[in-house]
Amino acid sequence: MNGNNDLVEQYKAQHRQSAQWHERARKVFTSEGATHFARIFNPYRPYVTHADGVKKWDLDGNQYIDYVLGHGALLLGHNHRDVVNAVQEQISRGVLYGENHTLEVEWAELIQEMMPGAERVLFFPCGNEANMMAVRLARVYTGRSRVLRFEKHYHGWSDELASSVESGVNHEQVTIIPQNDLDRLEEELSSEKYAVLFTEAGGAFLGGRTPIDLDFARQIPEMTKKYGTVWVLDEVVTGFRVAPGGWQSVIGVKPDLTSLGKCIGGGLSAGALVGRPDIFEPMRPGGVPGHQVMHGGTWNANPLTAAAGIAACKLLKTGEPQQKADQAAAYLRGEGNKILKEKGVSGAFYGKSSIAYLYLGPVDFEPADDTLPPVKNLSRLTDSAMLPVFNHLLLHLLHRGVSNLLGSIFIFSVFHSKDVLDQTLYALSESLQAMLDEGSLKTGGA
Numbered sequence: 001m002n003g004n005n006d007l008v009e010q011y012k013a014q015h016r017q018s019a020q021w022h023e024r025a026r027k028v029f030t031s032e033g034a035t036h037f038a039r040i041f042n043p044y045r046p047y048v049t050h051a052d053g054v055k056k057w058d059l060d061g062n063q064y065i066d067y068v069l070g071h072g073a074l075l076l077g078h079n080h081r082d083v084v085n086a087v088q089e090q091i092s093r094g095v096l097y098g099e100n101h102t103l104e105v106e107w108a109e110l111i112q113e114m115m116p117g118a119e120r121v122l123f124f125p126c127g128n129e130a131n132m133m134a135v136r137l138a139r140v141y142t143g144r145s146r147v148l149r150f151e152k153h154y155h156g157w158s159d160e161l162a163s164s165v166e167s168g169v170n171h172e173q174v175t176i177i178p179q180n181d182l183d184r185l186e187e188e189l190s191s192e193k194y195a196v197l198f199t200e201a202g203g204a205f206l207g208g209r210t211p212i213d214l215d216f217a218r219q220i221p222e223m224t225k226k227y228g229t230v231w232v233l234d235e236v237v238t239g240f241r242v243a244p245g246g247w248q249s250v251i252g253v254k255p256d257l258t259s260l261g262k263c264i265g266g267g268l269s270a271g272a273l274v275g276r277p278d279i280f281e282p283m284r285p286g287g288v289p290g291h292q293v294m295h296g297g298t299w300n301a302n303p304l305t306a307a308a309g310i311a312a313c314k315l316l317k318t319g320e321p322q323q324k325a326d327q328a329a330a331y332l333r334g335e336g337n338k339i340l341k342e343k344g345v346s347g348a349f350y351g352k353s354s355i356a357y358l359y360l361g362p363v364d365f366e367p368a369d370d371t372l373p374p375v376k377n378l379s380r381l382t383d384s385a386m387l388p389v390f391n392h393l394l395l396h397l398l399h400r401g402v403s404n405l406l407g408s409i410f411i412f413s414v415f416h417s418k419d420v421l422d423q424t425l426y427a428l429s430e431s432l433q434a435m436l437d438e439g440s441l442k443t444g445g446a
């Protein structure tokens with residue numbers, strides 16, 4: 001790919017100051033200078049200096065339309081006025097009391113009002129920790145130790161929840177099965193060995209890049225109940241992004257426990273585990289010896305995050321931000337699919353609510369609408385052979401002022417106006433054309 005070399009050189013010329021910081025970063029950080037696996041990128045992602053609304057800027061003065069949006073936390077965009085005001089007001093009152101405060105109660109009450117299953121609320125600094133606590137509580141509650149999970153569902157990086165290919169994962173205790181296979185699920189659950197079943201709301205990866213079958217999902221609560229397993233629905237991405245009540249309110253299910261994060265903190269680091277009071281009972285001091293769970297955490301519900309979280313949740317409770325972002329995502333999916341067709345590139349934009357996933361490769365059929373992917377074998381949606389192609393697409397997009405996650409995931413906010421979306425579509429069209437011209441993408445497929 002000669003075009004690739006040219007583009008890398010152009011990119012480097014356009015990002016000279018970022019290059020210098022990248023070199024410094026490589027000396028202090030592992031992972032090619034990145035602090036998150038999704039930010040590892042060849043040659044390097046830009047070093048961002050500031051952001052506002054839907055835009056962010058880098059050290060070299062380049063401007064980007066942002067579809068990373070804090071890994072999905074920023075449904076309200078960068079610097080939403082209500083969140084900024086709340087944080088500014090709180091920062092002068094103190095950021096960390098190490099004491100009870102009213103903001104934490106108000107924040108939890110808002111979450112309860114939005115999500116009826118949230119009878120009890122426990123705060124954490126991130127979604128990963130909420131999921132770790134879910135494993136602990138389920139084990140104590142059931143007296144069992146095994147963890148059941150679905151392939152490609154992401155729940156963070158802790159021992160029992162990291163991807164199965166990683167070293168250090170607690171394989172002994174974990175079984176991973178395909179989603180959407182009810183017989184297999186029942187076969188495992190009926191062994192009555194499992195403390196907990198984890199499910200990512202929407203399906204595998206970031207709210208459902210590989211969508212879960214809704215009939216299948218709706219059978220989970222009854223089946224887990226029958227075999228005495230705690231069902232944890234991970235709504236760290238979907239929690240209040242897809243609806244004020246989360247994905248569970250959209251499809252009509254009530255999990256035993258739900259993990260939350262991202263959007264509930266309005267952009268500050270937040271996590272929560274919510275659900276049935278009896279499962280949280282071991283946290284009560286003076287309970288049954290051997291059945292107690294301790295919860296510490298310097299940053300749990302700190303006043304600054306709680307202030308931001310309250311401001312964000314008040315807006316999210318109205319459902320208006322979700323509607324706006326959903327419409328923006330639907331527009332990009334629809335117009336993006338027209339561009340793919342015009343250029344003869346085989347693939348599709350698909351997705352629900354305010355996220356759009358790009359699939360490139362052979363299609364099996366044209367779905368009735370773009371909420372569904374166009375392939376029968378869903379594992380093709382995350383084919384690792386496509387990673388270099390998406391990496392290259394991302395380089396083209398960054399070069400043209402569009403920043404997304406892993407080249408293939410576009411996350412939306414209230415600030416994605418039609419103007420901004422049309423600029424994005426133009427950049428997409430130019431990027432695809434450049435890839436066709438240089439031979440890094442072929443018509444009719446990848």
Ligand SMILES: Cc1ncc(COP(=O)(O)O)c(C=O)c1O
Binds near residue numbers: 127
């Ligand atoms: C579905 C899901 N669960 C859990 C997590 C972990 O959350 P955090 O990064 O806040 O620890 C993530 C993060 O992307 C996620 O997407």
